[in-house]
Amino acid sequence: MSTASTALNYRAIRQARRPQGRPTAADFEIVSSPIPTLAPGEILVRNLAQSVDPYMREAMHWGGWEKGFGLEGRALGRVVASKDPVIAEGSIVFHRHSWATHAVVAKADIRVLTVPEGVPLTAYLGILGGTGLTAYVGLKRVAELQPGEDLFISAAGGGVGTAAARIARVMGAGRLIGSTGSSTKAKHLMEHIGFDAAIDYHAATPLADQLRAAAPDGIDVYFDNVGGTHLEAAISILRHSGRIAWCGAVAQYDDLENPPAAPANLYDIVGKALRLEGFLVRDHLDAREEFESFLIPHIISGAVPVDETIVHGFGNTVDAFVAMLGGGNVGKMVVTFEES
Amino acid sequence: MSTASTALNYRAIRQARRPQGRPTAADFEIVSSPIPTLAPGEILVRNLAQSVDPYMREAMHWGGWEKGFGLEGRALGRVVASKDPVIAEGSIVFHRHSWATHAVVAKADIRVLTVPEGVPLTAYLGILGGTGLTAYVGLKRVAELQPGEDLFISAAGGGVGTAAARIARVMGAGRLIGSTGSSTKAKHLMEHIGFDAAIDYHAATPLADQLRAAAPDGIDVYFDNVGGTHLEAAISILRHSGRIAWCGAVAQYDDLENPPAAPANLYDIVGKALRLEGFLVRDHLDAREEFESFLIPHIISGAVPVDETIVHGFGNTVDAFVAMLGGGNVGKMVVTFEES
Numbered sequence: 001m002s003t004a005s006t007a008l009n010y011r012a013i014r015q016a017r018r019p020q021g022r023p024t025a026a027d028f029e030i031v032s033s034p035i036p037t038l039a040p041g042e043i044l045v046r047n048l049a050q051s052v053d054p055y056m057r058e059a060m061h062w063g064g065w066e067k068g069f070g071l072e073g074r075a076l077g078r079v080v081a082s083k084d085p086v087i088a089e090g091s092i093v094f095h096r097h098s099w100a101t102h103a104v105v106a107k108a109d110i111r112v113l114t115v116p117e118g119v120p121l122t123a124y125l126g127i128l129g130g131t132g133l134t135a136y137v138g139l140k141r142v143a144e145l146q147p148g149e150d151l152f153i154s155a156a157g158g159g160v161g162t163a164a165a166r167i168a169r170v171m172g173a174g175r176l177i178g179s180t181g182s183s184t185k186a187k188h189l190m191e192h193i194g195f196d197a198a199i200d201y202h203a204a205t206p207l208a209d210q211l212r213a214a215a216p217d218g219i220d221v222y223f224d225n226v227g228g229t230h231l232e233a234a235i236s237i238l239r240h241s242g243r244i245a246w247c248g249a250v251a252q253y254d255d256l257e258n259p260p261a262a263p264a265n266l267y268d269i270v271g272k273a274l275r276l277e278g279f280l281v282r283d284h285l286d287a288r289e290e291f292e293s294f295l296i297p298h299i300i301s302g303a304v305p306v307d308e309t310i311v312h313g314f315g316n317t318v319d320a321f322v323a324m325l326g327g328g329n330v331g332k333m334v335v336t337f338e339e340s
Numbered sequence: 341m342s343t344a345s346t347a348l349n350y351r352a353i354r355q356a357r358r359p360q361g362r363p364t365a366a367d368f369e370i371v372s373s374p375i376p377t378l379a380p381g382e383i384l385v386r387n388l389a390q391s392v393d394p395y396m397r398e399a400m401h402w403g404g405w406e407k408g409f410g411l412e413g414r415a416l417g418r419v420v421a422s423k424d425p426v427i428a429e430g431s432i433v434f435h436r437h438s439w440a441t442h443a444v445v446a447k448a449d450i451r452v453l454t455v456p457e458g459v460p461l462t463a464y465l466g467i468l469g470g471t472g473l474t475a476y477v478g479l480k481r482v483a484e485l486q487p488g489e490d491l492f493i494s495a496a497g498g499g500v501g502t503a504a505a506r507i508a509r510v511m512g513a514g515r516l517i518g519s520t521g522s523s524t525k526a527k528h529l530m531e532h533i534g535f536d537a538a539i540d541y542h543a544a545t546p547l548a549d550q551l552r553a554a555a556p557d558g559i560d561v562y563f564d565n566v567g568g569t570h571l572e573a574a575i576s577i578l579r580h581s582g583r584i585a586w587c588g589a590v591a592q593y594d595d596l597e598n599p600p601a602a603p604a605n606l607y608d609i610v611g612k613a614l615r616l617e618g619f620l621v622r623d624h625l626d627a628r629e630e631f632e633s634f635l636i637p638h639i640i641s642g643a644v645p646v647d648e649t650i651v652h653g654f655g656n657t658v659d660a661f662v663a664m665l666g667g668g669n670v671g672k673m674v675v676t677f678e679e680s
Binding site: 227241246247248261262263264266267268269270271272273274275276277278279280283 | 567581586587588601602603604606607608609610611612613614615616617618619620623
């Protein structure tokens with residue numbers, strides 16, 4: 001493929017309307033457009049894989065789709081044409097202009113990857129991408145997890161949840177407890193992801209009771225991906241000086257106007273001298289180099305497996321996104337695209 | 341006074357019943373008992389001054405008064421008899437066995453004070469005591485207040501609140517905003533304690549609106565002494581990466597079984613990457629030396645005035661305590677005792 005290929009069409013997924021509650025296929029449409037001729041400095045990327053993430057649900061609610069803004073998402077691709085003197089055709093790059101088969105980008109929009117032997121490319125959308133960086137920053141910088149400390153992770157089967165478990169393990173964490181939305185996934189977390197205990201928050205037993213049974217001696221750190229009743233249950237079993245790293249809130253994304261009630265036991269934050277700290281990974285991009293140096297050797301050695309659920313085919317992107325919101329994945333949900 | 345004086349009586353205030361809501365005089369009684377003969381190692385202290393503090397309200401609810409345990413409180417006194425070889429008669433000491441005219445203590449129970457020239461003794465119950473240490477730890481260790489940062493303090497007229505304002509000022513804080521329970525006290529805070537703005541939370545205008553008007557550009561740090569709607573209002577105006585040092589909750593002490601509702605905007609802790617951290621000063625007693633080295637020069641120079649409301653007379657202790665709970669003080673509430 002060369003610059004001559006710019007006569008071809010590319011496909012992009014557009015938001016057709018604001019989703020009400022859980023998004024459906026009818027909220028989106030696929031549009032086909034000619035690939036434009038590249039101007040000087042422009043780079044044409046053929047996307048190979050795309051990430052679908054919880055934060056996109058919020059962007060669909062608040063974002064500028066009514067003004068015709070396209071959807072954005074993290075993607076990996078191959079440079080198929082370049083009018084930039086530095087970026088070579090054939091380079092493998094990371095960028096944020098997906099929900100499309102191709103992207104026309106500038107050098108400032110991409111990061112050229114050098115993928116080490118033994119590291120799968122899709123890891124750069126998951127445990128080596130923003131997902132893994134989120135888990136690392138939450139554990140290392142926010143919660144300041146120490147070796148031997150016991151950790152509870154909510155949305156434990158998701159991309160951030162599984163990454164947090166894997167990273168916590170190689171950081172020397174003590175007991176790992178996870179919560180997830182089915183008994184099948186809870187079993188999977190214990191058998192395949194390395195959790196010492198996992199609870200199903202849809203079970204009849206109240207979450208706080210299940211959590212107390214799973215962690216009878218309490219926990220030191222809670223990695224919160226959901227808020228709401230999970231946060232309340234975690235506060236009830238956190239030990240003195242415990243920390244909560246609060247990262248987004250998957251549970252809220254379907255009803256963004258009505259966040260769940262704050263925990264009734266919030267005042268225990270004083271009594272137990274707890275720390276509740278929210279964080280956004282975009283405030284911590286300076287941690288990436290330290291993070292990669294730490295994690296890549298563990299991936300190559302096999303100590304940290306790359307947990308992912310891969311859906312193949314650009315046309316299945318929306319289905320993968322909706323399934324991810326419904327908890328239909330274990331590990332990072334990634335969509336790989338056919339090469340054309 | 342010598343050991344011969346142990347034939348005298350001393351007076352102590354006992355809790356007569358568990359207070360319902362705001363305590364009243366009828367919840368207490370004064371008992372008179374002979375001062376016991378000192379055993380080896382024992383020290384008799386004639387109390388000179390006592391602190392009355394919000395935390396005592398909680399102790400009255402949960403404490404062991406039904407089992408005959410006496411009330412405890414921070415006090416300053418003079419050693420009038422000593423069977424300890426190291427502690428000399430005449431020493432000025434700090435201890436925690438007050439709500440009484442005298443205390444029989446061991447060396448481990450007391451701290452001998454060397455009061456520098458220019459420092460009033462009662463400061464050791466206020467800005468140089470646990471009250472000031474609470475303010476210092478909250479600002480320095482918990483909130484990590486930086487020079488130029490804007491600070492909101494609730495219960496701003498109380499012992500901790502005034503100490504936090506004075507200490508923040510010499511730490512180089514930017515704008516200081518306080519909340520208090522009357523317009524008279526709000527005026528006093530601005531005219532005499534150094535607040536740039538002060539709001540009356542009993543006024544008709546909702547607290548959040550008043551706070552937004554007082555801090556139109558937001559705040560970096562909230563020193564929370566009350567929780568509840570104050571916490572919610574502070575979250576609404578905190579800037580990105582803001583911190584909340586949460587220290588007890590005066591507003592809750594009259595209804596300990598029913599803490600106020602948690603803030604409805606708690607999820608903003610994630611969106612603004614805020615840190616909400618509870619703390620107990622007893623976890624930070626190792627900071628005392630650093631704290632005294634920092635603060636005493638500012639007290640001697642006059643940069644930090646000793647804000648206190650002094651009530652004279654042991655018999656007025658309960659009245660002072662109840663008045664303090666009702667906000668009848670500016671600065672630390674201290675009871676000084678007649679020398680007998």
